[in-house]
Amino acid sequence: MDKKYYGNLAVSSAPHLVTGLDTTKTMAMVLIALLPSFLVSIYVFGFRVIALTLVCVAASIGFEWLYNKLMHKRQTVGDLSAAVTGLLIAFNVPSSFPYWMAIIGCFVAIIIVKQIYGGLGRNVVNPAITARIVLFISFATEMTTWPTPSMSTVDAATSATPLGVLQEGNVADLPANMEMFLGFIGGSVGEVSAVALLLGGLFLIWKKIISPIIPVCFIGTVFVFAFVYYAIVGGDVSALNMAVFHICAGGVMLGAFFMATDYVTSPIMPLGKVIMGIGCGLLTMIIRLWGAYPEGVSFSILLMNILTPLIDQLCIKLTYGGAKKK
Structure with a gap:
């Protein structure tokens, strides 16, 4: 953890936890929590998932080590934050994604988003989310080419994701919600199995690594919004079915x-x-529902990241008040 000393005070980057849990242990817990989804993705898409993940993790760690070396900074690769970023980048791309493009995403995440702003604790937006958006804008074809789940090896054929099918208006062709819950669908490496991500998320909540507030409010809002929308517009599918569909599809979990x-x-x-x-x-x-792109999770998180300082200021003022102007 990066520390600066001012007299008798030691100021370090987040997370600030009065506990024996440090950054390295926290990131290790996140890696463990992502393991179920990683295993499911290997089963669904084949062993190329392993190679792609190793490339992303190695590139992220390598870029962080190289930057610290060139800038004569203390090495921080041991805190595992770069490894987590690399794993999340791999989770956010198709299993067929070219390795060299994935490495570009890692460069964007580690060097541009994280290190140039001062390293862990000083980045303004989530590095992996930003990398995904940059890759999508730069390599739209490769980022929207989804290998058909083969349960053993990556097949040459491709298929649309459930959200892509929905955007095309083919409601009858949507996969069953149970298929999406278990993960037997096309999509990014780490998004296909809702149950695997749910297990990992509950593990992090159980270990008090994350608060349940954001996940519950995020998933709950998606569910309620979808339920109300489809209840109003009607159609051949039930509002409840589509509400469950939207929390299982794409990158919500x-x-x-x-x-x-x-x-x-x-x-x-x-x-x-x-x-x-x-x-x-x-x-x-x-x-x-109304955008040109079928998925909105990455953009929504990025926009809320940008608003986070303003949200903090507002909530601190509402909670603790502030000095009144004379």
Whole structure:
């Protein structure tokens, strides 16, 4: 953890926890929590998932080590934050994604978003989320080419994600909610199994690594918004079915538990966490239902990251008050 000393005071970057749990242990817990989803993705998409993940993790650690070396800074690769970022980048791309493009995403996340702003605790937005958006804008074809789940090896054929099918208006072709819950669908490496991500998220909550406020508000908002929308517009599918569909499809589970809860880029106050979760849910559904892009999780989290300092200021003022102007 990066520390600066001012007299008898030691000031360090987040997380600030009065406990034996440090940054390295925290990041190790996150890696453990992501393991179920990683194993499911290997089963669904084949062993290329392992190679892609290793490339992303190695590139992220390598870029952090190289930057610290060139800038004559203390090495921070041991805190495992770069490893977590690399794993999340791998989780946010298709299993067929070219390695060299993934390395560009790691460079953006580690060097541009994290290190140039001062390293862990000083980045304004989530590095992995920003990398995903940059990769999507730069390599749209590769980022939207989804290998068909083969349960053993990555097949040459491709298929649309459930959200892509929905955007095309083919409601009858949507996979069953149970298929999405278990993970037997096309999509990014770490997004396909809602149950695996849920298990990992509950593990982090149990270990008190994250607060349940943001995930509950995020997922709850997506569910309620979808239920109300489809109850109003009607159609051939039930509102309840589509509400469950939207929380299982795409990156809601991954974003809610592993990205929107990032210590550095999420609000500190409980009220701020509520605002963060609801804001992410609302923006996700607005983009999904009326935007040109079928998925909105990444953009919603990025926008709420940008608003986090303002949310913190508002919530601190509402909670503790402030000096009145004479």
